[in-house]
Amino acid sequence: MADIRSNFLGISSPNPFWLASAPPTDKEVNVTRAFEAGWGGVVWKTLGEDPSVVNVNGPRYSTLMSQDRHVIGLNNIELITDRPLHTNLEEIKRVKRNWPDRAMIVSLMVPCEEQSWKNILPLVEDTGADGIELNFGCPHGMSERGMGAAVGQVPEYIQMVTAWCKYYSRLPVIVKLTPNITDVRQPARAAKAGGADAVSLINTINSIMGVDLDRMVMSPSTDGWGSHGGYCGPAVKPIALNMVAEIARDAQTAGLPISGIGGITTWRDAAEYIALGCGTVQVCTAAMVYGFKIVQDMCDGLSNFMDEHGYETIDDFRGQAVPTVKDWKNLNLNHIDKAVINQDACIQCGRCHVVCEDTSHQAITFTKEGGVRKFEVNDAECVGCNLCVSICPVPECITLRALEPGEVDARTGKVVTGEYANWTTHPNNPQRVAAGA
Numbered sequence: 001m002a003d004i005r006s007n008f009l010g011i012s013s014p015n016p017f018w019l020a021s022a023p024p025t026d027k028e029v030n031v032t033r034a035f036e037a038g039w040g041g042v043v044w045k046t047l048g049e050d051p052s053v054v055n056v057n058g059p060r061y062s063t064l065m066s067q068d069r070h071v072i073g074l075n076n077i078e079l080i081t082d083r084p085l086h087t088n089l090e091e092i093k094r095v096k097r098n099w100p101d102r103a104m105i106v107s108l109m110v111p112c113e114e115q116s117w118k119n120i121l122p123l124v125e126d127t128g129a130d131g132i133e134l135n136f137g138c139p140h141g142m143s144e145r146g147m148g149a150a151v152g153q154v155p156e157y158i159q160m161v162t163a164w165c166k167y168y169s170r171l172p173v174i175v176k177l178t179p180n181i182t183d184v185r186q187p188a189r190a191a192k193a194g195g196a197d198a199v200s201l202i203n204t205i206n207s208i209m210g211v212d213l214d215r216m217v218m219s220p221s222t223d224g225w226g227s228h229g230g231y232c233g234p235a236v237k238p239i240a241l242n243m244v245a246e247i248a249r250d251a252q253t254a255g256l257p258i259s260g261i262g263g264i265t266t267w268r269d270a271a272e273y274i275a276l277g278c279g280t281v282q283v284c285t286a287a288m289v290y291g292f293k294i295v296q297d298m299c300d301g302l303s304n305f306m307d308e309h310g311y312e313t314i315d316d317f318r319g320q321a322v323p324t325v326k327d328w329k330n331l332n333l334n335h336i337d338k339a340v341i342n343q344d345a346c347i348q349c350g351r352c353h354v355v356c357e358d359t360s361h362q363a364i365t366f367t368k369e370g371g372v373r374k375f376e377v378n379d380a381e382c383v384g385c386n387l388c389v390s391i392c393p394v395p396e397c398i399t400l401r402a403l404e405p406g407e408v409d410a411r412t413g414k415v416v417t418g419e420y421a422n423w424t425t426h427p428n429n430p431q432r433v434a435a436g437a
Helices: 028-037 085-098 114-125 155-168 187-192 234-249 267-275 285-290 294-309 352-361 387-391
Strands: 006-008 011-013 017-019 041-047 061-065 071-075 103-108 133-137 173-176 198-201 206-207 210-212 215-219 229-232 258-261 276-281 337-341 366-367 372-377 398-402
Touching: 006 276, 011 103, 017 294, 028 041, 028 085, 061 114, 061 206, 071 234, 085 103, 103 114, 103 229, 114 155, 133 155, 155 173, 155 187, 173 187, 173 366, 187 198, 187 234, 210 398, 229 234, 234 267, 258 267, 267 294, 267 398, 276 285, 285 294, 337 372, 337 387, 352 366, 352 387, 387 398
Parallel strands: 017 041, 017 276, 041 103, 103 133, 133 173, 173 198, 198 258, 258 276
Antiparallel strands: 006 011, 061 071, 071 229, 206 229, 210 215, 337 398, 366 372
């Protein structure tokens, strides 16, 4: 049996699945229920200074649904905990005492002043918590007060506050990064320069979920007004994976431990984050949609996957996919793919033909004989773009085949050499580098 236990920054947990700092981790009763369900750890909902913040008493959440009513994304305008600091601290202490084998990370957000951090850090340390997460990502409400993403968008502030926390606390420091920035490597580098033990990402993305066209009011709204909020859920996963990979493969941050966040709903999602370098994964939306017991399927699925591939521990495949992520300029321009349609699996729906004909390379032909529709790939037009593979409703019905060295590309008439060449050396590149330089 695979061992899915996690040891992240010396913090042990029975599995790598942690609940992210969010409404599900705001109270002792919630966290206890989560641990009973099997979660390996939690990041307690962000604590701040007293007096506590004031949340709206109206819609805090809204969802983007697929046509079959599955939640694609969730938006929230909730702020950090609105309960007294001492209440949270007492509950954290009690939960950690009752569940010593689970990871207890405490999320923090206080004004960008050294004394504020100096004051709160020992209070958290006294609870017996395993680590702290600095919330530099919240994009609404708190950022308007000079906290959250307002700090996370300024690398100098990230480095400064991180250094304060490392100086005033013995606990491991995880810096939670905002995605609302041009280049996520910059804040990650700043966190590392400040002494961060790890980063976590991504926090939520600025978003407006919709408009009530009958009332011409932003939706949802409170008393006729609305505000942008933080977007999370399955739809943000590709954005999060890219940012995780950017940090994992950056020369200045390579090796920096990462806790992955963003759209993790299944064991497969988690495995992808781990393959790109994450030591733990944090979940919120999936728990809010399906409940805490979803972690049991995640653990079973991850364990089965590891058994099938011969991975004994998470570290056996952590980061294995990172070397495959390259800048576009380094992709092999001599590699040629062609689409192939499995006629036995084809249901003759015609979607591949329509999208290729209307929006791509007119590389899928359509014929009809004896009432039977048939779709075939015209290699002379196919560029291997993967659009037909992506939209085909039958898994593995359409695949890509790589042309072998010596074959002729019917589109260009050129022989496939099997040699590697990229844009940096391509003759069409005015800034090309001479071969062998």
